[in-house]
Amino acid sequence: MKIVIIGGVAGGMSAATRLRRLNEKAEIIVLEKGPYVSFANCGLPYYIAGEIEERSDLLVQTPEQLQARFALDVRPNSEAISIDAEKKEVRVKSSEEEYALSYDKLILSPGAKPVVPPADGIEEAKNIFTLRSVPDVDGITEFIEQHQPKKAVVIGAGFIGLEMAESLVSRGLEVTIVEKAPHVLPPFDEEMAAYITKELKTHGVQLYTGLGATAFEDEGKTVVLENGERLVSDLTLMSVGVSPESALAKTAGIETGLRGGILVDEQYETSQKDIYAVGDAIIVKQQVTGEDALIALASPANRQGRQVADVISGLPRRNKGSIGTAIVRVFDLAAASTGLNERQLKQADKTYDVIHIQGKSHAGYYPNASTILLKLLFHPVNGKIYGAQAIGKDGADKRIDIIATAIKAGLTVQDLPELEFTYAPPFGSAKDPVNMAGYAALNVIEGISESIQWYELEEKQKEGHLLLDVRNESELENNGRLKGAVNIPLDSLRERMTEIPKDRPIIVSCHSGLRSYIAERLLKQDDYTVKNLDGAFALYSTINAEKVEK
Known part of the structure; x- marks a missing residue:
């Protein structure tokens, strides 16, 4: 069998290595249009900040390493420019040549690309960057070293925008964030995001919310906002979201859906036979609602890559969807979430209830215990868990991971008090915040508390x-x-x-x-x-x- 994979990183490389472990005699070819096929894109902001000191630490595997260990034919700087689904052929353009490549099975893992909204003067700007790849991070670090910028504007206050704001502050820049939504961190609810707003301001970050950037002047050195205000920027980072990289799939006649995402079935097969797709470019089912969603996260992409390899190898795997579990560090706070927020529940016309509880990262009497604010969203009658958000200096990740597991397992709020956790004063509390959230939700469901x-x-x-x-x-x-x-x-x-x-x-x-x-x-x-x-x-x-x- 000859399997061609278009795109590396999380989804593509997980598929390639799993395929080799299951099929020693298969011919496996990986095409990557960029210079790096396996890198830690989630670590890019931390390299800019200097927390990851060596650039080489971002490169997970090289083509040579993958050839030696897995006998993979990895071809960087090789862009798939067209697919002929009937001939089962990919047209490839590399730096040396253009050629046709046949396949028995084709896996698409093209990922997502940064959204850059149209704006006057953006083409002439010389100091505007996006962050998605190693070349992107090289461009930013080289610009900082050469031009020594003093003021930076980050457009977009999602996960990458906030991580980059912190990174640029750590590099000594004065940072301003511009966010079109009413508050920073739009995936979180307003009152939870308020804690992140407070943290940003504590560290000197200036915020503009409810406003977008409409134009760039002076080759990008002036950012013009919707209200006419002008911001000085030596360096601007565009971080307003990503969109599926699905242009190649569309030209191959593959059906797409929500925001251009690639449609796949429960075995990750597209509308074209023997062509599969995984990663940030595909539409998944949001498991809480069963509705179509785009969830661009590394963990689901890794899982999808492994599962599509299993499917091609004849193992019974099914694409069950995702619930969207994520975390971001903003200076001294962590913000973690899973499932749906209130806005999404309202859009889905779901009946829900809410509780907020405060607990400690570990026993309060043991030194350095810090507060965790935990928000739980659930059905007011049957106790189905819709989602949760947590903010804290320590332990937010643990609690959201627990609740994400509970959602995946089909547990309800009635089950949360029954969960048992390791306990010793340095590590936790006898009444963990997750247990307490379960008790509080149960009181609401049973009418003991309103x-x-x-x-x-x-x-x-x-x-x-x-x-x-x-x-x-x-x-x-x-x-x-x-x-x-x-x-x-x-x-x-x-x-x-x-x-x-x-x-x-x-x-x-x-x-x-x-x-x-x-x-x-x-x-x-x-x-x-x-x-x-x-x-x-x-x-x-x-x-x-x-x-x-x-």
Whole structure:
């Protein structure tokens, strides 16, 4: 069998090496239009920052190494320019020649390309870069070394944009981020992204949200925003997203769908027989909803490459889709997520509920424990887990990985309290944040607790709800007060309940939500109508700092 793979890196190289392990006698040819067939593209920002010191560490495997170990015919700088599905032939253009290459099976792993929106003056700009490959990173580092830029503008505040903002700050540049969405880190919900906004500002990054760049002047040294404001930029990074690299597939008559993504079946086969596709260019099923999605992440691409090799080798594998699990570090914080966010649930017309809990990365009494804010989205009746987001200095990855596993396994919020984790004070807590999220969600499902979200508070107060803050007086003095709130510390609540009117619905808040839940239970059992402010003061004050009285 002769198998040709177009594109290397995660999907293509996983397919090639797995194929060799299963088929020693197969002829396996890998075509890569760039100079590097196997590199760590997720590590590129950290090389620019200097955290990865050696450029060679970015190169996972060379063609020579792949030939020696796997007997793969790897051809860098060889671009597939056309596919004839009937003849089973690929037209290849290399630096030396152009030739036809036959195949029995063809695997497409073209990846995705950075989106560069049209803008006046962008063609004349000499300081605008994207980051997707080793040549991209070479261009950026060479520019920095030659021109010693002082000011940088990052357009786009997604994962790569934020990683590059941090990297450029570490290189001593003044960084400004411009994001078209209402908040940074658009895959996260607004209140969770607010913690990242705060972290960016703490490290001197200037932010413009709800605005796009419309033009570039002075050969790119001036960035013009939609509101007419002009930013000085010695170096600009475009990071507004990626789109499937599917032009070659389209010319071969392969069917595409959502945003040009390549359509594949459960065995990764395209609409053309014996042509398969994997990686960032294909449409997958979002496993939570069953709807079409584009999920450009390394882990699913690696899995897909291995599975398509299994399929071609006659093993029973099925493309089950993906849920989209990812993490980004922004200075001293990590932001991790899995599944769907609130915006996606609303777009999918899903009925859902939300809880926010705060926990510690390990036992609170052990040194250096840090806070984790965990958000869980779930069905309010059957407890199906739709998604989760976590923010923290340490341990956010562990908790989101656990919940991602729970989603994949079909567990519900009712199962989360039952999960057992290793525990010793340096490593975790006897009540892990995931367990606590399960308890909190279960309380909501069973009607033991009722909550409102941070964005509902102001309207509820206008409707006549009384806001009761059960923090201690010292906390109010040090951290601020919620506007219009009555303060009765939790430990005094039983003795002072007569001060609370029974003819008004009550909203209870504390610092994180635990004491307010206790207050909610106490008041409800004395026939008060009570709801808990989910996430409490800590969450509300982060997203609405201007509404907190000092």
